[in-house]
Amino acid sequence: KPFRLMASRHLRKLIFIICGWLILQPCVAMKAKSGTVRSDPTPQETSYLSTEDALAQVIKYAKFGTQPNTDLVVDTGISIISVGFPPAGLVLGFAKQFVLSGSGNDPLGDALKAINAHLAELDQRLDKLEKEIKAIRNQQYQDENLARIRHLRLLGKAVEDGKDQLGLLPTSNFDKQTIANQAGTTAGLFLDDPDLWKWSDLHVKTVLITDADGKKHNELTTDGLLAPDFEPIPTFEYYAGVLALWISALEYASGGDPKYVTNNKTLVNDLLRHSAFLSIRPTWHEADSLSTPDPPQNLPEEIMRRVNCYVEPVSKYPTNGVCNAARICEDGFRRTRTTVDTMQFSMPANNTLCTLSMPRPKAVPAYDESRPLYGSNAIALWQSWRAPIAVAKEDELEQSYGIEAMTLLADRLERLAKFGTTREQFIGTFGTTPVNYHPAFVYAIANNGNLLWYRQETNASKWSGPRQVGNGWKFKDVIPAGGNSFYALAEDGTLKWYRHDGFNDGSVAWKGPVDVGSGWNFAKIFSGGDGLVYAIKNDGTLLWYRHDGFADGGGVNTWEGPKVVGSSWLQFKHVFSGGQGIIYAVKPDGQLLWYRHDGYARGDSKWTGPLTVGSGWQNFSAIIPVGDGIILAINNDGKMLWYKHTDYATGTSGSGNVRSAGGRSTSAAAARAAAGARVSGTPHWEGPTEIGSGW
Incomplete structure (x- = not known):
């Protein structure tokens, strides 16, 4: 991104102010007293950025009236994110837990547990945020932002009530539909009320003071509020909870009939409208300009427009043909400008100004807007032509404000709209194939828990099957163990071992189950082959295990591990081993x-x-590692592709x-x-x- 305009922008899609919500309630005034709220800054105005150290001194001044000891010169803003709200790790963890809940034996129960834990965590975080806001000694800053928090708490109460009603497992179709409709109405408020996403920053700047004896010195002072502007959290964390409740209520109301959703065109359009709001437009120009304005319309675009990293030359002229430069990131939410690290680049001559030529985006690909893309598909097309990022930290910053969680939820909403369910068929394979790949054995677990067996002799031959070789296979996860054995992870964290002795012809011949582990409460597990199991914890830590009893079902005492072998592994959409x-x-x-x-x-x-x-x-719904570099992948249209x-x-x-x-x-x-x-x-x-x- 060569440059960005840092001016405040309004969401195009958020055009209606809703005051009633789910209960009768008067609108709370969001405007400050006349003359105390600044108008939106023009592109030529300051972006109100400071360093992290300067921001810490500014916050200390705003809380305690303490003037900095140094001659600090700033013109910045104190946002709610900078005083008390951490990045969106909470909502990402919740989104992943909610997605995983659809693969278990009790998807509704798992979803409600996830929503309940999410709301409890949000209450604690909002309590902390309120405390930090009240510590800022500016009544107007407190009034405006605390009013918004009260709005969010009311919406959170609506989600909690809906969750409790759904937890009673009503049998009446009217009651089921009422819960789903109320959740949908609440979710709609996040689209239609732009003020839910806007927060007020306190303007703090340095002024030159003349003492009684005529000496001049710098002091910090507050200068009213900056114009209310978009900040993704904590609002998105409540929005995610509402969407999870709505999806769960619709799945329950459908009773397993996808036509309940797909035949309701109004409902389908509403689901896709939310999916679009959580998605980036595939043809969106991230680097806006005055000549080709392309204001952000959706949540990821609002975030990307306010996070900007670039490379800035530090040297004016090269020394021995080498220039120094700094990688800099600007965070419009925290109001900070940070030097991430430094680099060097070459110039042809020492008398040439140090300049950098940044990559330009490719030509925008053809895009049929009548067949829009959402979630991961949309961001993939956008990534295919955008200019390469200049600083890797930029993606990390953007993800910290919830873009990955937005993509997960957008995919979930799109799937519900198009297929009438968010549950996906589990497809796995055992590592029993030789180097030349054939014959191939594939097992699939249907939504009703039936275990299906398939066999293919050659690439050109038809598949044998499906043959039902089991039922009741409603596990959290199933992975190969090695040979014709595999592991099944139960909802309570018990790891079970099975061996299919009838794997060659699809007969119902089994050994097991044998309980070979407990407490396996991980975000994801995957097989490394021949008894090796990798587990990803909720914090992204990668653990290694080796089960020496994988061939015959040796029990809990035949394991080695766990050993920590990595970190940050929760960031991936798929992880698999050959x-x-x-x-x-x-x-x-x-x-x-x-x-x-x-x-x-x-x-x-x-x-x-x-x-x-x-x-x-x-874009694949399932990826199956076979071994020796062979990978089977299944498209969203149900086609299985072979790669080596x-x-x-x-x-x-x-x-x-x-x-x-x-x-x-x-x-x-x-x-x-x-x-x-x-x-x-x-x-x-x-x-x-x-x-x-x-x-």
Whole structure:
């Protein structure tokens, strides 16, 4: 992003002020006294940014009246985010927990538990925020922001009431529909009331004071409030709770009949309207300009417009042909400008001004607005043409304000609108195939808990099956264990072992279940093959386990681990392993990353990677690692595609392009810039080859 206008902007889609809400209540005045609220700054005005150290001194002054000891010169604002509200890690964890709740034995119960815990955590955080706001010694700042908090608490109470009513499991269709309709009405307020998203910042600046003896010195002073402006949290965290309740209520009211949703065109349009509000427009120009204005309309765009990172030369002229530069990030929510790190770049001559040429975006791709994209699909198309980010920290900052959680919820809403349910069929495979891949065995768990078996002899042959080889398979997760064994994770955290002795012909011949573990309350688990299990904790920590009894069901005393082997692994949409320490991870933008866990045999924290080996992988509903570089992937239209990563052992070799999920080649440099990972040459791929449909 070469530049951004930091002027305050209003959400185009938020055009109605709703005062009644769910109960009769007069509108609370949101305007300050005449003459005390600043108008929106023009593009030429200051963005009210300061350093983190300066911000800390400004907040100290606003709370205690303490003037800084140094000659601090600032013109900044104190936002609610800067005084007391942390980034949106809470809502991201909640969104992921809510999505996972749809795969368990009791999806409604799991969803209600997640909503209840989310609301309780929000109450505590809002209590803390109120305390911090009241500590700022400015009545107008307190009045305006505390009024908004009261509004959010009322909406939170509506969600809590709806959650309690749904928890009674009403049997009347009227009661079910009433709960769903009320939740939908509450969710609509977040679209139609722009003031829910606007908060008031206290304007603090340095003024020059002349003492009685004629000496001059700097002092901090408050100068009213800046114009109310968009801030994503805490409002988004309440919005996420409302959406989760609405989705859960609709699923319950449908009674498993998708037509309850899909035949109601008004409801479908409402669901997609919320999904769009949580999505980026695929053709949106992030770097707005006066000549080509493209104001943000949706939540991710509002966030991206206010977070800006860039590279700024520090040297005026090079020394020995080398210039110094700083990577800088501006956070319009915290009102800070921070130097992330420094870098050097070359110039052809010492008498040439140090200048940087930043990458420009590609041509905007053709986009059929009559068939809009949402969530992860929308952001993938947008990422395909945007200019590579100049500072990797920018994506991290934007994600911290909830963009990943927004994408997860947008995908959920879109799926409900189009399919009448958010539950997805689980599809897994066992590592029983030889190097040449055939025959292939695939198992699927239907929504009713039936376990289905499939077999394919060659790429060109038809699939045998489905054959039902089990029922009641309503587990939180199921993963391969090695050979024809696998693990099933129950809702209570019990890890169960099974072996399908009838795997070759699809007969119902089993050993197990055997309880081989307990307390497995992780965000995600995945198999490393031959008894290796990786578990991702809710904080993103990656744990390694080895089950020496994977072949015969040895019990809880046949394990080694856990050992911590990584961190920040909760950021990925898909994580899967092809064995031998090879792990692939799909980022929300579709970049496919390759890792090799060199310490996989003993659980040592030794790694190679990440390397970027593909793009466009976020659009698959399921990804099945077979082993030896072979990957099966299922599109949203039910087509199964076969891929082979021929350099799976080393990641890449040579130089050139990476393979996209659609078979296209992508510039390695562009992929590296987009993914924040190294690209070392050309990843060699075979495929994609369509080997099935109707999945």
